[in-house]
Structure formats: C-alpha cells, structure tokens
Amino acid sequence: MTSASRCTLNSVLLYTAETWTLLAADVRTLEAFHMRCQRLILGVRWHDHIWNDKVASRTDLSPIMDHIAKCRCALFGHIARLSPGKSLSRRRITGSANVIHMET
Numbered sequence: 858m859t860s861a862s863r864c865t866l867n868s869v870l871l872y873t874a875e876t877w878t879l880l881a882a883d884v885r886t887l888e889a890f891h892m893r894c895q896r897l898i899l900g901v902r903w904h905d906h907i908w909n910d911k912v913a914s915r916t917d918l919s920p921i922m923d924h925i926a927k928c929r930c931a932l933f934g935h936i937a938r939l940s941p942g943k944s945l946s947r948r949r950i951t952g953s954a955n956v957i958h959m960e961t
Contacts, residue, residue: 867924870894875928887921 870891879887892909895916901907913920 867918871921871924871928874925877925877933879925884922891918891921 870887877883892912894910895918896902899915900913901912
C-alpha cells in the first residue's frame with residue numbers, strides 16, 4: 858500500500874477521532890469499513906477468500922482503535938500540560954472549576 862493512500866485513508870476516516878465517544882458497535886463498524894477500504898485498495902474481492910489477517914499484513918496498517926487510542930493519549934497529554942487558567946477544556950477534564958465566568 859502506498860504512503861499516499863495510507864495517509865489519505867487515515868486522515869479522512871479518523872478526522873478528530875480522539876474526541877469521539879465510541880460504542881462497541883461503532884468500533885466494529887469502523888473496523889469493517891477500514892477492512893473494506895484495504896480490500897478495495899488491494900483489489901481483493903469477496904470471492905477471493907482471503908482472510909482479513911492476510912489483507913492487514915499486506916497493507917501493514919494497524920487497527921483503527923490503536924490509532925484512536927494513540928491520538929487520545931496525545932490530546933490528553935496536550936491538555937494536561939496547559940497552564941491551569943488557560944483552557945476551559947482542562948477545567949472540564951480535571952474538574953477544577955465549579956463556576957465558569959464569561960468575559961465580555
């Protein structure tokens with residue numbers, strides 16, 4: 858699989874995925890779509906009887922949830938390193954603000 862197709866597939870499919878709330882059914886749907894895209898790129902059809910493991914090893918792509926978990930860790934690390942008074946997102950995550958005052 859070319860790096861251009863890998864980049865395009867992951868960029869489009871996983872745009873802001875680190876902020877998604879995913880249920881088990883959502884994860885299965887994402888993984889199925891990801892596998893379907895890999896099969897399409899490789900030209901593998903359903904009647905070729907090639908297992909998903911073989912397709913994944915040919916494309917050398919990691920599962921979707923591995924990528925999402927990595928992005929979530931990066932986002933959380935970014936928010937955790939922000940200064941205490943700088944971000945509303947940090948206050949939501951840490952629970953350090955009981956009342957939020959809006960400035961005009």
